[in-house]
Every structure is written in C-alpha cells, then in structure tokens.
Amino acid sequence: MLEDGRISSRQATFLMSTMIIATVVLFVPSITAKYARQDAWLSIIAAILAGLLIARLATTLGLRYPDKSIFEYPEDILGKWPGKLVGLLYVCWFLHLNAEVIREYGSFMVTAFMPETPIIVFILVVVSIAAYATINGLEVFSRANEIFLPLIVGSVIILFILALGQMNFHMLLPMFDAEPEDVLKGAIAPEGWFGEVAVITVLIPYLNKPREAHRVGALAVLTCGGLLLLDAVGIIALFGPNLVEAWLITTLNGARMIIVASFIERLEAVIMIIWVTGGLIKITVFYWAAALGSAQLLKLKDYRPLVVPIGTVLVSLSTLLHPNISDLLQFLTSVWPPYAIIVFEAGLPLLLLTVSLARGIRGARV
Amino acid sequence: MNRKIILLMVLILALLFPEGCWSRREINELAIVLGAGLDRTADNKVQLTLQLARPSAFSGGGENAGGEAPRQNNSWVVTGTGDTVLDAENNLALKVSRHIYWSHSIIIVYGESMARGGVRDVSNFFMRNPQPRETSWIFVTEGEAKNVLESHSELEKTSAQSIAFLARNQPGYSIMLEDFQQNLTSPGTNPAAPRIQLLKLGQPQGVGMEERLRHEEVGITGTGIFKDDKLVGWLDMSETRGLLWLHGKVKEGAIIVPSPGQPDKKISLAISRDKIKVNPEYDGETVKFNVNIEFDMELLEQQSNEDLTQPEKIKEIERLAAEEVLEQCNSALAKAQGDYGTDIFGFGEAFHRKYKTEWKKVKGHWNDEFQKARVDIAVEPHLRLTGMLHRRASLKR
Numbered sequence: 001m002l003e004d005g006r007i008s009s010r011q012a013t014f015l016m017s018t019m020i021i022a023t024v025v026l027f028v029p030s031i032t033a034k035y036a037r038q039d040a041w042l043s044i045i046a047a048i049l050a051g052l053l054i055a056r057l058a059t060t061l062g063l064r065y066p067d068k069s070i071f072e073y074p075e076d077i078l079g080k081w082p083g084k085l086v087g088l089l090y091v092c093w094f095l096h097l098n099a100e101v102i103r104e105y106g107s108f109m110v111t112a113f114m115p116e117t118p119i120i121v122f123i124l125v126v127v128s129i130a131a132y133a134t135i136n137g138l139e140v141f142s143r144a145n146e147i148f149l150p151l152i153v154g155s156v157i158i159l160f161i162l163a164l165g166q167m168n169f170h171m172l173l174p175m176f177d178a179e180p181e182d183v184l185k186g187a188i189a190p191e192g193w194f195g196e197v198a199v200i201t202v203l204i205p206y207l208n209k210p211r212e213a214h215r216v217g218a219l220a221v222l223t224c225g226g227l228l229l230l231d232a233v234g235i236i237a238l239f240g241p242n243l244v245e246a247w248l249i250t251t252l253n254g255a256r257m258i259i260v261a262s263f264i265e266r267l268e269a270v271i272m273i274i275w276v277t278g279g280l281i282k283i284t285v286f287y288w289a290a291a292l293g294s295a296q297l298l299k300l301k302d303y304r305p306l307v308v309p310i311g312t313v314l315v316s317l318s319t320l321l322h323p324n325i326s327d328l329l330q331f332l333t334s335v336w337p338p339y340a341i342i343v344f345e346a347g348l349p350l351l352l353l354t355v356s357l358a359r360g361i362r363g364a365r366v
Numbered sequence: 367m368n369r370k371i372i373l374l375m376v377l378i379l380a381l382l383f384p385e386g387c388w389s390r391r392e393i394n395e396l397a398i399v400l401g402a403g404l405d406r407t408a409d410n411k412v413q414l415t416l417q418l419a420r421p422s423a424f425s426g427g428g429e430n431a432g433g434e435a436p437r438q439n440n441s442w443v444v445t446g447t448g449d450t451v452l453d454a455e456n457n458l459a460l461k462v463s464r465h466i467y468w469s470h471s472i473i474i475v476y477g478e479s480m481a482r483g484g485v486r487d488v489s490n491f492f493m494r495n496p497q498p499r500e501t502s503w504i505f506v507t508e509g510e511a512k513n514v515l516e517s518h519s520e521l522e523k524t525s526a527q528s529i530a531f532l533a534r535n536q537p538g539y540s541i542m543l544e545d546f547q548q549n550l551t552s553p554g555t556n557p558a559a560p561r562i563q564l565l566k567l568g569q570p571q572g573v574g575m576e577e578r579l580r581h582e583e584v585g586i587t588g589t590g591i592f593k594d595d596k597l598v599g600w601l602d603m604s605e606t607r608g609l610l611w612l613h614g615k616v617k618e619g620a621i622i623v624p625s626p627g628q629p630d631k632k633i634s635l636a637i638s639r640d641k642i643k644v645n646p647e648y649d650g651e652t653v654k655f656n657v658n659i660e661f662d663m664e665l666l667e668q669q670s671n672e673d674l675t676q677p678e679k680i681k682e683i684e685r686l687a688a689e690e691v692l693e694q695c696n697s698a699l700a701k702a703q704g705d706y707g708t709d710i711f712g713f714g715e716a717f718h719r720k721y722k723t724e725w726k727k728v729k730g731h732w733n734d735e736f737q738k739a740r741v742d743i744a745v746e747p748h749l750r751l752t753g754m755l756h757r758r759a760s761l762k763r
Contacts, residue, residue, distance in 0.1 A: 240551070242548065243548050246493075
C-alpha cells in the first residue's frame with residue numbers, strides 16, 4: 001500500500017479534532033454572530049447536529065469499503081472514468097481547501113503579530129514543515145498531534161477561565177431573539193468547518209480498528225463543537241454581539257481582554273500557539289490527503305515524489321486565490337461553506353452511498 | 367558523513383532566515399506610548415498628543431536614587447496634527463527619533479472639543495490597529511487633553527499611569543475602550559466616561575523643599591455623559607455615585623447620614639455587595655422601570671452619643687441610607703434622563719431582554735422613549751456590621 005502507517009482510533013479522533021478546531025475559532029464566531037447575534041450558540045448546536053450527520057454519512061460510506069479510500073472506491077461504485085473524476089474532484093477540493101487554510105494562516109500571522117513581514121514567508125515556512133511531515137507519513141504527524149491537541153484544548157479552557165472575570169453573561173440575553181432562518185444561516189459557516197470531518201473517508205483504511213470509525217467521527221465533531229461553543233459564548237459575554245461581529249479574529253481579542261491581578265495579561269501569544277500548532281496539523285492532513293489521493297488515482301507506487309510539486313501548487317494557489325483579506329473573508333463567509341457542504345461534505349458522499357446501496361455492492365469486510 | 371554535512375548546511379541556512387526578523391522591535395528603538403490625548407483643532411483637524419516614556423527614568427534605581435540629583439521628566443509629551451489619527455501620528459513621528467509603539471498605552475483622553483464633536487471617527491483607529499489595547503481606560507476632560515497629559519504625578523512615574531490606576535481603583539465611573547465601543551454599537555445604551563481635571567495639589571513640605579512647589583495633578587472629578595458618540599454634559603461626583611448605583615457598580619465608598627436621634631451629628635456607613643435588578647414594564651405606550659437596589663453596610667463612624675445597636679435605630683439608619691442613595695440616583699437620572707435624554711444606564715438593554723418584539727419598534731429612537739419613561743427606584747440597605755465596636759468607646763460612664 002501507498003501508506004504503511006496505521007493509527008489508533010484515539011489518534012484519529014485527535015487528528016480530526018485538531019484539524020477542525022485550528023481554523024474554526026478564528027473567523028467562524030464572528031460570521032455566526034453576524035446572523036444569529038447573541039443566539040450564536042444555538043447556531044453552533046445546530047451545526048454540531050448537522051456535523052454529526054455528515055460524519056455518520058462519511059463513515060457509513062467509508063466502512064462499506066474499509067480497505068479503500070474515497071479516491072479508490074468511487075471507481076467500484078460509479079465505474080472507472082466517472083469514479084476517477086470523483087476522486088480527482090476530491091483531490092482538487094483538498095488542494096483548494098488547503099490553500100485557503102494556508103492563506104488564513106498567513107493572514108492571521110500578518111494581521112495580528114507581524115504586520116511588516118511579507119505573507120509569503122509564513123506560507124513558505126508552514127508549507128515546508130507540512131511537506132516534511134507529509135513525507136514522514138500519517139503515523140508521524142498523528143503522534144505529534146497527540147502532544148498538540150491537549151495543549152490546544154487546555155489553552156482554550158484556561159483562557160476561558162481567565163477571562164471569566166471580564167465576562168458579562170447578560171450579553172447572551174435575550175435568548176431566542178434571532179429569527180429561526182438567521183439561526184440557520186449562522187449555522188452554515190460552522191457546519192462548513194465541522195463538515196471537514198469528511199476527510200475521515202481518506203483515513204478509514206489506515207485505522208487499526210476501522211469499525212470504530214463511527215465513534216471517531218462523532219467524537220471529533222463533539223470535541224470541536226464543544227470548544228467552539230465555549231469560545232463563542234465566552235466572546236459574546238465579553239464583547240456583546242455587535243463587537244463580535246466587527247472584530248476580524250474575535251478569539252484573539254478575547255484573549256487580549258484578559259487581565260488577572262494586573263500581571264496575567266497579554267495572553268495573545270497563547271492564541272498564536274493554538275493557531276500555529278493546530279494550523280500546521282490541519283495543513284499537513286490535507287496536504288497528505290491530496291498527495292495520497294493523487295498517487296492512488298494515478299496508481300503510483302509511492303506518493304512521496306508528489307509532495308514537492310503539490311507544495312508548489314499550494315504555495316502559488318494560496319497567494320493567488322485572494323487579492324486581499326476582505327476578499328478572503330467574503331469568500332469564507334458566503335461562498336465556501338455552502339459550496340463545501342453541498343458538493344463535497346454531503347452531496348458526493350450521499351450520491352456515492354445511494355448508488356452503492358442501490359447496486360448492492362460493497363468492498364471486502366474487515 | 368555526507369548526511370551530517372547536509373544537516374549542518376541546512377541548520378546554517380535556517381539561521382539566515384529566522385522568521386521573526388522582519389517585525390522585530392528592539393526596545394531601545396521604541397518610543398513607548400503611555401497615554402494618548404485627542405483634541406479637535408479649530409480648523410477641524412485631529413490633534414494627537416502622546417505621552418512617551420523616557421527610558422532612563424524607568425531604568426533601575428528608586429525614585430530618589432542619586433540623592434540630590436535634580437528631578438527629571440519621566441515622560442515626554444509630543445503633539446501632532448492631521449486629518450486622521452494616523453496622519454497626526456505620522457506628523458508627530460517627524461519629531462520623535464524612535465519608532466512609536468502603542469502596545470503599552472493605558473489611557474485615551476478625549477478633550478472636550480473632540481468629545482463634543484463625536485468620538486466615533488477617531489476611536490476606530492484604536493480598535494483597528496493591533497497595537498493599542500482594548501483594555502485602555504477612556505477619559506474625557508474639560509478643555510484640552512494635551513494639558514492633562516503634560517502633567518506629572520508625585521506617586522507614580524508618570525501621570526498616565528497615575529490616571530490609569532485611578533480608573534482601575536474605580537472611585538468613579540471607569541470604562542475601558544472595549545466597553546465604550548460596545549456602548550456605542552448598542553442602541554440600548556450610551557457611553558459615559560470619567561471626567562479628569564488638573565487640580566492644584568500638594569504643598570512644599572517644610573524648609574528646603576521649595577523645588578517641590580505646588581503643582582497640578584490629575585484627579586477624577588465626575589463623569590462625562592454621551593449621547594451616541596457626542597459628549598452632552600457632565601455629572602458631578604454625587605451624581606456619579608447615582609450612575610454607579612444604577613449600574614450596580616458601587617465597589618466601595620461610604621454614605622454619610624444624620625444620626626437618627628441627634629440629626630446634627632453624622633454617621634458613616636461603608637458599602638459592600640451592591641446588587642441591582644432592573645425590571646421593565648411596557649403597556650404599548652409608556653415604558654416603566656422598576657429598579658431595585660440592595661446592598662450591605664457597615665457602621666464605621668459615629669459622631670453622636672446615642673446607642674445605635676437597638677433594632678429600631680438600625681431600621682431608622684437603613685431608612686436614612688436608602689433616602690440618601692435614592693437622592694443620588696434621582697439626581698443622576700434627572701441629569702441624564704431629564705436634561706439630556708440619554709440612556710447611560712443600559713436600561714434599553716434591560717428592556718430588550720424582556721420585550722424582544724417590542725424592542726424592534728423602539729430601538730431606533732430609544733433615547734426619546736427613555737426620556738418619557740418612568741423610573742421607580744426602591745432601595746434596600748442592610749446594616750450588617752458595626753466595625754470593631756458595638757458601642758461608643760469614648761463616653762464617660
């Protein structure tokens with residue numbers, strides 16, 4: 001097989017969780033608050049429920065072919081060429097998604113911490129490290145992530161506790177103030193991010209207990225959903241819905257608000273730690289998925305020769321996609337979530353599953 | 367061997383590109399901003415005044431290190447003018463040899479000219495720019511903000527720190543940039559900020575102390591109240607207490623009331639644990655607010671000779687304290703609601719919390735609605751403690 005690594009269910013859960021949290025805490029709270037205002041938590045709960053459905057869909061589909069990835073079994077389901085087309089679409093989607101994430105990563109570092117550094121520096125550095133991790137394979141970055149995720153979850157919880165003193169929970173009232181359709185509109189963005197759990201369709205063949213995939217997907221969505229809920233409630237209690245909507249990276253401003261006993265302050269570096277570690281893992285996962293997918297589609301013996309070319313594509317794509325940050329944000333707010341959900345997170349898996357069920361075919365049992 | 371050489375090359379290469387190099391800031395190349403003042407000039411430009419730390423004043427040694435050494439300025443105050451805050455900063459930077467660094471700025475002072483004309487235009491800079499902190503304290507001053515920043519402090523290193531510490535201790539109504547902006551964005555409340563003024567303070571303490579002449583120090587003397595983003599009027603200290611009561615933010619302080627049996631003598635009551643409940647009522651026409659203020663008191667000073675420990679005396683003291691607090695609240699209400707028609711108490715938010723659908727109709731003109739509203743205040747003080755004495759200690763028996 002192309003990838004020799006095998007990971008445990010726990011490593012897979014951790015990997016999926018880090019992957020989603022890393023970017024969801026950046027822009028999503030402010031996008032959600034724009035529609036649902038102080039009822040953002042309702043939107044997030046709705047998004048978690050939908051995320052669980054998407055995870056279940058992906059794992060149900062994947063477990064019908066437990067030794068194959070989403071780049072391979074469409075051929076069994078739809079026939080050779082249509083199947084290859086679907087696989088190719090997924091490779092393109094992973095590349096595109098990754099380019100967006102890399103751009104977000106760079107924009108965040110430049111906006112918040114190092115405004116005079118050219119964005120390409122951050123992009124090059126992170127893609128190089130991700131390339132190195134990809135070459136080393138799934139097991140290596142899964143293990144690295146076992147160190148990162150507790151760090152990330154711990155930081156978010158500690159920041160929340162430290163900021164409690166500045167919070168005013170009256171800001172969350174009145175409840176159920178937003179119109180139901182606004183709550184749903186607010187749910188689309190977090191749902192787009194939770195739906196990235198669909199990448200589990202690439203991971204399933206490499207789980208040492210594939211049967212636990214259902215649990216992996218659900219746990220990952222619940223972990224990220226829980227943290228996003230904590231984050232959104234925290235920053236709305238800090239700033240009120242009007243300011244949350246205006247900030248670019250609300251969570252960062254939330255961390256800046258922390259002053260405990262006049263000396264525990266200026267904790268935005270903690271946010272940077274979350275973002276740099278989480279962002280790196282996320283970029284690596286999609287990098288690896290794209291490289292592996294291309295190799296499987298082209299029936300190569302190894303995916304490693306593709307790592308450098310794909311890196312080149314990622315760097316150029318992430319710089320070329322958006323002329324400025326407003327364009328990036330506009331894209332992430334209104335185009336990306338519906339596009340990702342309808343086509344790749346729910347649409348294609350649903351189509352594949354339906355056809356597979358209708359034709360009554362399935363892969364080898366494990 | 368080959369691998370080792372390649373590894374070494376890679377490490378050396380890595381040294382050439384440490385990521386942080388571009389945006390590094392060496393501390394000896396920075397002009398650290400401690401406080402900023404904003405005034406509007408006669409020709410409608412923004413005048414930015416910055417109090418910059420003089421590093422030598424902050425490096426080591428105590429206040430009196432060097433014994434007889436002449437006192438030096440701990441900060442340097444520079445002013446620049448421009449169309450926007452950044453334009454003013456750039457013009458100001460022409461006179462400053464170092465890179466202006468905002469991250470340690472702790473106060474923003476709006477001069478009266480700026481505050482009366484509206485602060486929305488200039489406050490954006492402090493939110494958009496990553497360096498200034500959301501936790502900066504906001505003030506307004508009568509006259510020019512420049513004069514306030516040009517003062518110095520006897521106790522702290524600089525006047526900016528002295529003002530910020532005053533705000534942090536909350537003797538008056540303190541507000542951070544983030545809360546101020548939040549009040550600006552909310553239709554249900556208007557901002558208020560503490561008024562600071564230069565006060566003649568301090569006397570030469572004996573012969574040979576002439577160099578420490580009387581000087582002007584900054585103090586909090588009330589509150590400036592805003593309607594939307596424009597300063598409309600002032601509350602004095604007693605009215606500010608009313609504002610604090612109505613915000614449930616009376617952290618400390620005392621109420622002075624006449625002694626029940628001997629009205630010419632006074633007693634002092636220290637306040638703790640104040641709670642406020644605002645309950646709006648709306649019948650489609652008029653808004654009514656039932657406000658309930660509850661707090662604990664401790665008897666800390668008694669001028670009279672009577673025995674105050676009897677239950678009926680305690681009841682009477684509580685009644686007098688309630689009257690006093692009610693008066694403070696009503697005077698603040700009379701100014702804000704009666705004179706200026708601006709809701710600085712966040713009552714609109716309380717209304718929004720209870721009447722979600724009705725709020726949509728009134729939120730566009732909430733200040734007018736508030737001006738017509740009736741506010742009923744009930745005050746419930748509880749005298750819980752009597753200090754270290756249970757009766758007077760200095761009476762002849």
